[in-house]
Amino acid sequence: MTTRAEFISRIREQVQKTPGRFSAASARRPQHPAAEADTIRRELAERWPETLEAFRREFEGVAGVFHRVATIDMVPAVVSRIAHEREARELVTWHSAALGADLAPALGARGLDVHPMPESEPGGVAERERLRAIAARADLGLTGVDLAIAETGTLVLVSGAGRPRSTSLLPPCHIAVFDRTVLVESLRQVGVLLEAWHGDGRPPAAGAAINFITGPSRTADIELTLTRGVHGPKEVHAIFVEQPIRG
Numbered sequence: 001m002t003t004r005a006e007f008i009s010r011i012r013e014q015v016q017k018t019p020g021r022f023s024a025a026s027a028r029r030p031q032h033p034a035a036e037a038d039t040i041r042r043e044l045a046e047r048w049p050e051t052l053e054a055f056r057r058e059f060e061g062v063a064g065v066f067h068r069v070a071t072i073d074m075v076p077a078v079v080s081r082i083a084h085e086r087e088a089r090e091l092v093t094w095h096s097a098a099l100g101a102d103l104a105p106a107l108g109a110r111g112l113d114v115h116p117m118p119e120s121e122p123g124g125v126a127e128r129e130r131l132r133a134i135a136a137r138a139d140l141g142l143t144g145v146d147l148a149i150a151e152t153g154t155l156v157l158v159s160g161a162g163r164p165r166s167t168s169l170l171p172p173c174h175i176a177v178f179d180r181t182v183l184v185e186s187l188r189q190v191g192v193l194l195e196a197w198h199g200d201g202r203p204p205a206a207g208a209a210i211n212f213i214t215g216p217s218r219t220a221d222i223e224l225t226l227t228r229g230v231h232g233p234k235e236v237h238a239i240f241v242e243q244p245i246r247g
Contacts, residue, residue, distance in 0.1 A: 027188045033195035040189050048180040051150045052240065055183065058153030059238055062215030067239045075177055076106035078239055079142060082175060083112055088139030092171060095119045095162030098205070099144045099177065100245040112140075119162045132166050141171035141233070144245075145178035146204045147193065148238070151186045155213040155238065160205025168211065174233040176213075179241045 030036045044051060056066045067078050083091065090113045096102035097119055104114045115134050122128045135141065143163065147156035155176050159165040168174045184190055194210075197203035217232030 027191055030192050030195055033192055033199050036192045037196035040184070040192060044183060044185070045180075048183050051183045051185050052180065054150035054185070055148050055153060056240075058150065059215070060153070062153050063218075063236075064153060064215050065235065065237045067237060069239060069241055071243045072101045072103075072177070072241050072245050073106070075101075075239055075241065076103055076110060079103075079107060079140070079175055080110040080112065082173065082237060083140055086139065086173065088173065089113050090138045091115065091140040091142060092135045092138040092167050093117065093142035094144055094167055098160075098163040099142070103142070107142075117162055117164055117167060121161045131164065132170070135164070135166035135170040138171045140173045140175060141167045141169075142175050142177070143168050145176045145182050145238070147184055147190060148178050148182050149184055149187060149190060152214055155236070156190065157211045157213065158204045158207050159209045159211065160207030163205055163207070165207075165209055165211055168213065169232050172233055173235045173237070174213070175237045175239065177239045177241060177245070179243070179245045181244055181246075 059066055069075060069078060079091070083089070089111070091107060092115045093099065093104065093107075095117050096104070098117075104116050107114045115138065117131065122131055143157060145155050146158045148154070149156065155178075157163070157165070157168055157176075168176070184193065213236065216234050216236050219231065
């Protein structure tokens with residue numbers, strides 16, 4: 001039987017084999033988060049191409065699949081191709097107001113069975129369970145993105161009305177659509193933006209959870225064998241739209 005000391009020693013040995021990707025340190029809490037957030041946005045507006053390339057590199061490094069299209073109208077073709085390659089038919093999506101565009105008609109025209117989430121919060125337990133069941137049986141989940149972190153290749157999604165977290169967590173394949181306006185360079189910048197949302201800024205939604213998604217769901221708890229899809233999607237796709245989605 002493995003003792004606790006032996007177990008922890010094995011963990012240390014495995015961690016030491018992989019050097020840290022970047023140094024970690026505590027960040028100061030911004031005194032004026034809204035003003036700092038505006039500064040971050042202005043600076044990123046000038047260097048978004050470099051930020052996007054860094055995001056692509058890190059996102060693919062954690063087994064994400066990156067796509068790039070010119071306009072939002074081209075997204076259904078990419079989603080349809082992903083579905084066709086997996087023989088998938090059923091798709092659950094955020095409401096068009098949360099997604100930034102109504103893609104359901106174009107997706108339906110390509111043979112997909114599309115289930116948009118309602119714009120408002122479901123009224124009762126039965127309705128919430130019905131919507132959760134739809135997400136659980138869907139082959140694909142289509143969402144927007146509230147922040148895309150270049151430093152780690154992470155997608156940040158805020159839950160709320162029209163954008164339930166089940167859309168990104170329950171289907172085996174998650175497809176996220178985003179543009180340059182959500183790109184950030186670092187976790188430090190994310191902290192500033194979260195402070196701004198919580199304080200005098202405007203959060204994307206008044207939801208119950210903020211999900212940080214770094215690649216497909218994975219675990220190696222059993223005999224250190226890497227397994228995907230145990231606690232979430234087996235695949236995560238990110239579709240970058242060159243033209244800002246909301247104009």
